[in-house]
Amino acid sequence: MDLEVRHLRVVCAIAETGSLTRAAASLRMTQPGLSAQLRRIENMLGGKLFDRQRAGAVPTAFGEFVLTRARAILPGVDALLADTARRQxxxxxxxxxxxxxxxxxxxxxxxxxxxxxxxxxxxxxxxxxxxxxxxxxxxxxxxxxxxxxxxxxxxxxxxxxxxLVSEPVFALLPSTHPLAEQETVALAQLVDCVWAVPRPDADRTREYWSSACASAGRRTATPYEAEGRQLIELVRAGLAVSLCQATFLESPGVVVRPLAGNPLxxxxxxxxxxxxxxxxxxxxxxxxxxxxxxxxxxxxxxxxxWRRHHPEAARLPAVPVPAADAGLLRM
Missing domain, CATH: 3.40.190.10 (Periplasmic binding protein-like II)
Known part of the structure; x- marks a missing residue:
């Protein structure tokens, strides 16, 4: 993993809020997800950035060193991004x-x-x-x-x-997998399989998948990190299972199956x-x-x-939300 600007923002958010819980809320992340990301950042930089005390998260000496430079870097990065956006x-x-x-x-x-x-x-x-x-x-x-x-x-x-619409997440399987013979697949049936998953820093998809699998009481084996075509090829080769959007089109070697109970x-x-x-x-x-x-x-x-069998869940808004009044709405 390479150091990115957003990693510096994470470190600064923890320091500014004094708490991983408050920093997670400000960054719209879960506290476990932020803790995992902080550990990856610390491993990458080679030292502990914060001590967790009863009063909150307190920067270590090494953390203060990183914070000083992060706070010097971020304003310049923000100005550069704003200036290039205007020029482009x-x-x-x-x-x-x-x-x-x-x-x-x-x-x-x-x-x-x-x-x-x-x-x-x-x-x-x-x-x-x-x-x-x-x-x-x-x-x-x-x-x-x-x-x-x-x-x-x-x-x-x-x-x-x-x-626009909320849709279920489906299972993505090798066509030779025993579960491919079923019309629907239970998430619990997939937990013991080998998985191909997105890299954890790309977005929060992996965190969401992991949380759902944890509800089955077991931890999945995820030796393969991949996205897009590479992930599909791992599944096609029979090396792993994964998840996909419901609109994913089947192709030779891979099949799509709904998850029983629509848990994701x-x-x-x-x-x-x-x-x-x-x-x-x-x-x-x-x-x-x-x-x-x-x-x-x-x-x-x-x-x-699936949509024919779940007409209410598949419903789209009859009239699009006016742009002037649009907000983050749940279907």
Whole structure:
């Protein structure tokens, strides 16, 4: 793991709040997740940064050394990001970001439809929080984001966040796996398997998966860290099982199966700057992207079947939330 700016922000947040619990709340993380990240940062830097005392988290001498430099670095980084965002912004250019979700193309098409003269560019990142930072700093005009229950994206000044739909998380299995013969798979059946999982610092997906598996009373074996195509290839080779979005399309060698009881969920969220060029087209863009999402659902046989069997859970809002009133809402 390489040191990143967000790691310095974590260290500063703990020092400023004086508590891992309060720092986790300010960073919209769980306390165990923040503790695990702090341990990784300390291992990377080579020393203990905080002593946990009854009064809270107190920086060690080494921690004070790191904090002094972090506090000197972060203002310059923030200024650099703000300045580059202003220089990169150009009239008629719409910059769109996306996590690994199937809605990017539909958002681009909607943007080109309602702003036909605009130059549309896109870039993808695994972490929705990083994309939200880009929106807040003016480095993007719109983005496709996602989150999980109890891990909702934090509101940001100047950014509209509109949940589109919540969908179940499904199992991703090698086609030769014995569980592939079942119509649904219990999470408890997967716990004893070898897993391929996202790296822990990419976003909080791994933390969410781990928490759900822990409820089965056992710890999963996760020797393979991978994302995207690499994760799929590990599953295809029969080396591991994993989880995926419900809209994931089966391909030779891998199968998708619903999880019995739907214990895990993923929420698709659209976001745009309130002072940006898309703000006045929020309702129309939501309708267009929603229609695209329904097409994606229909093209995924496993998810389409699940939606027929769970009509209430699969319900989309009948009327998109007006952009001016949109907030972080649960379906």
């Amino acid at each position: 912004a150009a009239p008629g250019r719409i910059r769109i970001g996306s996590v690994g979700a199937p809605l990017l193309a539909h958002l681009v098409l909607a943007t080109r439809r309602f702003l036909p003269g605009a130059e549309v560019t896109s870039r993808c990142r695994y972490s929705p929080v990083a994309l939200l930072d880009d929106l807040a700093a003016g480095r993007l005009e719109a983005a496709v984001l996602g989150d999980h229950p109890d891990q909702e994206l934090p509101p940001r000044a100047g950014v509209t966040l509109v949940p 969920w993923y929420r698709h969220v659209l976001a745009w700057r309130r002072d940006g060029p898309l703000a006045g087209h929020g309702d129309a863009i939501l309708r267009t992207v929603t229609a695209g999402y329904l097409d994606i659902c229909a093209a995924s046989p496993v998810y389409a079947r």
